[in-house]
Amino acid sequence: MADTPWRRLRGLGRHLRGERRSLALLAAVVPLGVGLQLVAPEMLRRFVDGALSGSPDAVLLTVAAWYCAAALGQTAVSIGGDHLAARLAWRTTNRLRAELVAHCLRRPAAFYQRHPPGELVDRVDGDVTRLAGVMSSLLLEVAAQALLVVGILAALFRLDQVLALVFAPFTLCTLLLLRRLVGRAVPFVTARQASVADLLGFLEERLAGAEDLTANGAARHTMRVLEDRLGTVYDRARRAARVSVLWPATVQGLSAASVVLALVVSVWLHARGQLTTGTAFAALSYAMLLRRPLLALTARFQELEGAIVSVGRLAELVRERDGHDGPPGPPPGARPPEAGGPPALALPPKDARPWRDGPLDLRFEGVFFHYDPGEPVLTDVSFHLRPGERLGVVGRTGSGKSTVVRLLFGLHRPVRGTITVGGREIRPPDVPALRGRIALITQEVHVFHATLRDNLAFFDRSVGDSRILDALGQAGLDGWLRQLPDGLDTVLGSGARGMSAGEEQLVALARAFLRDPAVVLMDEPTARLDPHTEELLAPAMERLLRDRTAVVVQHRPHALRHVDRILVLDGGRVVEHGERTALAADPASRFHGLLRTGRAA
Numbered sequence: 001m002a003d004t005p006w007r008r009l010r011g012l013g014r015h016l017r018g019e020r021r022s023l024a025l026l027a028a029v030v031p032l033g034v035g036l037q038l039v040a041p042e043m044l045r046r047f048v049d050g051a052l053s054g055s056p057d058a059v060l061l062t063v064a065a066w067y068c069a070a071a072l073g074q075t076a077v078s079i080g081g082d083h084l085a086a087r088l089a090w091r092t093t094n095r096l097r098a099e100l101v102a103h104c105l106r107r108p109a110a111f112y113q114r115h116p117p118g119e120l121v122d123r124v125d126g127d128v129t130r131l132a133g134v135m136s137s138l139l140l141e142v143a144a145q146a147l148l149v150v151g152i153l154a155a156l157f158r159l160d161q162v163l164a165l166v167f168a169p170f171t172l173c174t175l176l177l178l179r180r181l182v183g184r185a186v187p188f189v190t191a192r193q194a195s196v197a198d199l200l201g202f203l204e205e206r207l208a209g210a211e212d213l214t215a216n217g218a219a220r221h222t223m224r225v226l227e228d229r230l231g232t233v234y235d236r237a238r239r240a241a242r243v244s245v246l247w248p249a250t251v252q253g254l255s256a257a258s259v260v261l262a263l264v265v266s267v268w269l270h271a272r273g274q275l276t277t278g279t280a281f282a283a284l285s286y287a288m289l290l291r292r293p294l295l296a297l298t299a300r301f302q303e304l305e306g307a308i309v310s311v312g313r314l315a316e317l318v319r320e321r322d323g324h325d326g327p328p329g330p331p332p333g334a335r336p337p338e339a340g341g342p343p344a345l346a347l348p349p350k351d352a353r354p355w356r357d358g359p360l361d362l363r364f365e366g367v368f369f370h371y372d373p374g375e376p377v378l379t380d381v382s383f384h385l386r387p388g389e390r391l392g393v394v395g396r397t398g399s400g401k402s403t404v405v406r407l408l409f410g411l412h413r414p415v416r417g418t419i420t421v422g423g424r425e426i427r428p429p430d431v432p433a434l435r436g437r438i439a440l441i442t443q444e445v446h447v448f449h450a451t452l453r454d455n456l457a458f459f460d461r462s463v464g465d466s467r468i469l470d471a472l473g474q475a476g477l478d479g480w481l482r483q484l485p486d487g488l489d490t491v492l493g494s495g496a497r498g499m500s501a502g503e504e505q506l507v508a509l510a511r512a513f514l515r516d517p518a519v520v521l522m523d524e525p526t527a528r529l530d531p532h533t534e535e536l537l538a539p540a541m542e543r544l545l546r547d548r549t550a551v552v553v554q555h556r557p558h559a560l561r562h563v564d565r566i567l568v569l570d571g572g573r574v575v576e577h578g579e580r581t582a583l584a585a586d587p588a589s590r591f592h593g594l595l596r597t598g599r600a601a
């Protein structure tokens with residue numbers, strides 16, 4: 001069946017499971033509110049007619065007291081209903097937010113290249129917030145307002161059938177018009193939302209790179225682009241507002257007309273002696289009351305238009321299932337989960353088969369890969385690493401070295417050929433389990449604004465301090481730890497304690513030691529470091545690679561002294577593969593040439 005916005009909205013219903021009590025309470029409160037609203041004009045009628053016919057003061061006071069009680073009761077019910085609806089909205093949308101964040105955390109790097117964090121924040125929070133009303137009380141409120149409309153018409157019928165006959169078709173026409181107007185603004189709101197998300201993505205990216213932009217004199221250009229984007233947002237917002245304003249204006253006009261109609265009909269009936277003054281007052285009150293549900297329905301339908309757009313954008317995001325699902329580890333730029341929340345290194349999916357313990361072998365067999373069809377990145381790449389063997393991959397920039405690492409980490413699947421780890425081919429459902437046995441270290445180390453303990457254990461509170469201290473020791477960070485003011489509780493990251501690139505890289509190594517992986521993948525881990533710092537890191541790296549199967553991508557061939565074998569890539573093809581010591585000693589080999597010139601290829 002087609003995936004329509006209505007079906008998607010209905011799909012949100014599953015987030016309301018477990019909220020039966022709140023929904024039942026809301027369902028009880030809604031008709032009560034409607035009833036109390038309908039009582040007030042009737043009290044007014046009795047009071048006016050009673051006063052004009054000389055009813056005793058006690059009777060008039062009783063009617064007035066009932067009027068006040070109804071008004072107060074209505075306020076109390078409205079506050080209670082709003083509170084219930086808000087609570088329901090928070091609970092259900094938070095569930096949806098958590099689901100979306102978990103989905104995003106499982107996406108590969110390419111996903112984050114397509115969606116900058118600013119855009120994702122707008123979707124995960126902005127779009128979900130726009131759904132809040134729909135998920136909590138939209139249906140109930142629409143039902144309540146519809147009930148109020150019916151109630152008003154019934155009350156008018158009770159007062160005078162002529163009045164009811166005038167109002168019923170008028171109200172019906174207004175509602176039909178509303179129905180026709182729903183959805184008109186959706187394309188315009190979609191365009192506006194897309195430009196807002198684009199702007200947020202742009203702002204996030206430029207603010208993150210503010211230092212580079214200023215240093216390179218690009219601030220002025222950034223401001224010009226910002227003005228352009230703000231102009232686009234303004235234009236689209238204006239267009240959306242123009243269409244959106246159509247129906248509130250229509251409804252306002254129609255409800256004003258309904259009051260005039262009530263006035264004219266009541267005065268006419270009163271003049272003919274068919275209506276008492278009190279009834280005329282009551283009719284006018286009902287006509288004014290009728291504006292309320294019509295305007296409320298308008299507002300709710302507008303909210304619904306926004307929700308249709310948001311649910312479409314969220315469905316688009318959830319449909320993105322490129323690459324393999326990974327464990328919800330921290331993607332670049334992602335915020336850490338709240339302290340005390342679920343551990344970031346959550347358990348792999350139920351259908352995942354665990355990899356066996358101990359060292360694992362790695363095998364590429366006739367692997368072909370491309371990111372974009374027609375632009376081969378790897379062509380017929382084959383190699384085998386026995387358990388505990390370490391491979392150094394060198395080659396010119398763009399020769400496909402990082403791609404080998406990404407394939408091994410399950411970020412992409414080969415187009416042809418097979419990749420096996422521990423004798424098992426990497427299949428999407430097993431990727432989370434595989435990543436439990438692999439440590440990937442790149443030049444980008446994300447240090448979270450959190451304690452050193454949380455930074456190492458990725459917020460997993462079940463990891464004991466002794467294991468963390470041991471990992472820090474293995475990474476050679478014990479001296480550094482002693483200098484920290486609060487030890488493992490020292491807060492690192494933005495706005496807190498600054499770290500050098502070398503210290504960050506050592507933290508990445510300590511994270512790897514803590515996980516005790518069978519396979520280590522390193523993608524130019526020292527690219528940001530000067531040769532001196534690189535030397536300081538060398539012993540920790542050597543310790544990490546010892547007795548583990550490893551693939552190390554390096555630009556500087558001299559830094560590959562810990563590996564057993566060398567693979568030289570050129571244009572995505574293997575042009576040399578062999579024992580490091582043999583290749584280094586062979587003056588005819590490419591690797592020997594690289595060592596001599598000190599270049600990558």
Ligand SMILES: Nc1ncnc2c1ncn2[C@@H]1O[C@H](COP(=O)(O)OP(=O)(O)OP(=O)(O)O)[C@@H](O)[C@H]1O
Pocket residue numbers: 110371372377395396397398399400401402403404
């Ligand atoms: N996500 C991507 N989408 C499209 N093309 C990509 C993507 N990532 C890499 N490429 C392209 O694939 C080719 C190989 O990239 P890869 O990063 O594997 O090379 P590399 O040898 O590691 O380069 P470097 O030494 O500069 O890091 C390059 O031409 C690159 O432009």
